[in-house]
Amino acid sequence: MAPEDTYPELQEEEIDVEAELEKLILEDSEAEAGTSSGETAAEPSPDPGEALKQLQHELEVVRQQLKEKEDAYLRLYADFENYRRRTQREKEEFSQKERQKFVLEILPVVDSFERAQQQLKLETDRERELHNSYQSVYRLLVECLKKMGVSRMKSVGQPFDPNLHEAIARQPSPDYPEDVVAVEYQPGYKLGDLVIRHAMVAVSAGSPSSEPSPPAQATIEAGPENTPASPQNPQPS
Template identity: 35%
Template sequence: LYAELEEAKQTIASQKDGVVRAAADVDNMRRRAAQDVEKAHKFALEKFANELLPVIDNLERAIEFSDKENETLKPLLEGIDMTVKSFNDAVAKFGVEIVNPQGEQFNPEFHQAMSIQPSNDVTPNTVLAVMQKGYTLNGRLLRPAMVMVSKAAE
């Protein structure tokens, strides 16, 4: 009788262990599924944002290269500027941030060096000019900023 009782206790302990393991597996699966959904939400906009960036770039170029002294164009330029701001505000709501590293240290994770310029005015590896802004989506790089970097003058 004692042997049967011990055997039943071992069976119960074994089954309890199996239930605990199964519950842990279910919790892990739920956690993984929640993480996958969160990642999908975060980065679902990546393709759309990448398509939108050239539009923002072109609007900014239109402002940059226009004749700002021309009174006839001023209302148009103000409209384009407001459109750029609206685009930037809209994409910022979804986690898109501008990388504009003017005057910062060069960071190869977020910047792409397009040229190197000797300079005694700033420390080496400082971004002298930004040729094209970069963008991140929820901290993940969408496009690096294209920059001119300083080096020590010889």
């Protein structure tokens, strides 16, 4: 709403004052015209100049009141906007915390499904049937988490980051350089851009050191005097 539409009663009062002012100016003009033509007034009228000054003063007072009320309206509107933004932000933060709490309760169930899938060997029809049942429920859980904005973090092969990973071991690895995640024991998850569960990992300590080779033994260069005598072949009898 525009500020000038906020207080119609003051605007009407200002219009009345301006109309009265125009009326006095018109009467003053007519009076001057009558005097110049020799006409005499039947009765004395108030000084138009004083009345004009009074109306101008009243008009200024009305305008000042209108300005003050406009300022008050703008302050009230600004306070309301700040309140609306603050409540909206608090509502979003509360919703985010509730979703985070729900997801943290669901993730252990997802972990259990993944461990069960790893343990099934699928050697019998019963095991394959269980595997298919697990897969159906597991896919439903994963799709539900995706719709809520949950994503699984990739850890193995990534540089160790304490903001994303929780290191529970450090071990040599022939496959990954030092300070790179070599093993993931429990996956980490994000809700949007917020890390809600760190990945539990083992960090590579670099390639395992090779065993030192035994020291080389000194060899004696063979010479005529150091050449061992070859055994005598037995002569046939």
